[in-house]
Amino acid sequence: MTTELTERPPSSQARAMLNKVPEITIWFWVIKILCTTVGESFADWINTTLGVGLTNTALIFTAVLAAALFVQMRLRRYVPLAYWLTVVVVSITGTLYTDILTDSQGVPLKVSTTVFAVLLAIVFGIWYARERTLSIHSITSTPREAFYWLAVLVTFALGTAAGDWTLELSGWGPGKSVLLPAALIAIVVVAWRLGGQPVLAFWLAYILTRPLGANIGDWFATPKSEQGLGLGTALTSVIFLVAIGATVLYLTWSKADVIPESEAPDTDVHGAGPSRERLALSLYVVAAIAAGLLLHHTSQIPHTSALAAEEGGGSASNNIQLTPAQAVAHFPAADVASLKTIADDTLKKVNAGDQNGATARIKDLETTWDDDQSKLKPLDSNAWTFLDGRIDDALTALRASNPDPATEKQALTALSTSLGG
16 A cells, blocks of 8 residues: 655755655565554553553653654664664554553543544644645655654554454454454455555554554463463563564565655555545445444443453453452452442442442542552452452443443442452
8 A cells, every 4th residue: 555645845944864664565564563463462561460550651661652763763764673663662652542541541442532533633634734745655854754653653542442442342352353453454455456545545554453463462462261372461572573573674684665765755646536536435434334333233242341351350351269358368458448448439329320420430449459459469469360350340330331230230249249248
């Protein structure tokens, strides 16, 4: 897929340089998916396995992203190692920003998906208004490169939110969840081959490769008991980092993805004509409607949240069974009492029919639990995982698209009982 539109030369005040992005070949899409996959699994490993915590992990990678962008934007031409390292870090950072909104701030995924979609449209609008192009084959000035990386960051955040929202609605397991983004990408490719607008096809595929790569990473890392391959986040990260390294070395040696300097980057490349572009747009609309109907149908079928399973929680995602005494035996009484108070308060609000109050109160439970993770988990990892599952069940019930009071009461009662009565 190419991405040219009619454009103007870069501003004379901008720093002139050779094109800073690779040619769009099959290698581009292969390594893009690899980067997305390792971004998901590596972030999970640092955040959860090492117990660094979501906020601290986001701060760390924000600093790493700033350093990577500084190096990348100081270069005057495309360098595979610097470019793809930046993509990996952007992938991790964009994912973490969405996770913070969802897990720490309690923003519903449908809201964050909408917000990031609007933000991406704004970025594209300003980019095009200033440069008269959205072509990634014309990244020959600092302003254009800045717009490009901002757009890439937002696409990762949008892809994370949309992908997680899909999992929330469908409850699909790690293997099955790969199929929807893969099918949508295939439709984008078909539409492009039919003569659809290249720039639209490119950015649609770029967004969709994020949930595809993340779902592949989850499939590799998830235990076999949960229909995954059971490799774990650490080994999955190593496998894909090695694959990325090997691919980058090959591209550095072969220069298979370097745009020739003699090739004019501002050559107009359009679809195959207005009628073909309308046909491609119709195909996109039909695919979007079909995907929406599919997700609506699956959301009406009772299921355990796939996100809870991904995080290692949920009664259906682990086989640990503990008595209330065993669940809290190794945790400080004050911490347990605080959690139980919030759970009981939430249950009271549900019983009183105050859904908004219950939803707001359950956020306090989530925040408290996440803040205490680094302290409690090392004391008894099995008990922490068990309670994490109970909490995820409660969060899923309270944040369902169509909350069921009976399900909410059952999840909150189970949680309160596990916390000591």
